[in-house]
Amino acid sequence: MRHALAAAAMLLAAIALPPRPASAQPATPQPVTELRAIPPAMEAAFGAGNAEAMAALYDESAILLPPQGGTVQGRAALRDLYARNFAAGRHVFRATGFRVDSDSQRAVAILDWVQQISPPGRAAISLAGRTMLHLKRRGDAWVIVADMYQILPRQ
Numbered sequence: 605m606r607h608a609l610a611a612a613a614m615l616l617a618a619i620a621l622p623p624r625p626a627s628a629q630p631a632t633p634q635p636v637t638e639l640r641a642i643p644p645a646m647e648a649a650f651g652a653g654n655a656e657a658m659a660a661l662y663d664e665s666a667i668l669l670p671p672q673g674g675t676v677q678g679r680a681a682l683r684d685l686y687a688r689n690f691a692a693g694r695h696v697f698r699a700t701g702f703r704v705d706s707d708s709q710r711a712v713a714i715l716d717w718v719q720q721i722s723p724p725g726r727a728a729i730s731l732a733g734r735t736m737l738h739l740k741r742r743g744d745a746w747v748i749v750a751d752m753y754q755i756l757p758r759q
Contacts, residue, residue, distance in 0.1 A: 635706040639739065639746055643699035643715060650697035650719070653690035659683035662748045663740065669752040693723035700732075711739040711746065732756045 642661065649657035659682050668676040668685070676685050689695070701716035715735040722728045738750040 635708055635711060635741070635746070636704050639704050639706060639711055639713060640702065642713070642737075642739075642746065642748075643702050643717075646715075647697050647699060649686075650690075650695045653695065655683050655686035655690055658686045662751070663742065666747070666749050666751065669750070671754050693721050693726075696720045696722075706739075709741045711737075713737045713739065732758075 645661060646658065648654075649661070659679050662679050662682050664679050665677070666679060666682060668682060670676070676682055697717060697719045699715055699717050702713060704711055704713045706712070713736070715737060717733055717735065719731045719733070720728050721731070733753050733755045735751060735753040737748050739746045740749050
């Protein structure tokens, strides 16, 4: 009986304790919210043909693994690649889906996208694709450390 009364008293005490005030809750980063800024940044960089802005989304030692093989490594090489691509014509890039799995320091994201490339004097090229991004937090910012994409078959 004594044990039952002691257990009941402990239960009542626990229930009667006031909740911790919100200010006492530890601050937790909101990586998914922060990461959702990446697709619009990509859309803006593509729309402006801004290779510098596109390269700024990547870590200094990032790698890009294109579907045709090979590897592009480093922010400078990525900037050069995007500059060549943007010089080939106007690009319209639009994210159509974005899924993220993350903790406070690392994330993997799947980005679905469509793109239209309009080379001067030629018919526009329409593509749809999917990109897997591995991202890391560097200070206050998220950067892409690995980018692997595929071109999807036309529907």
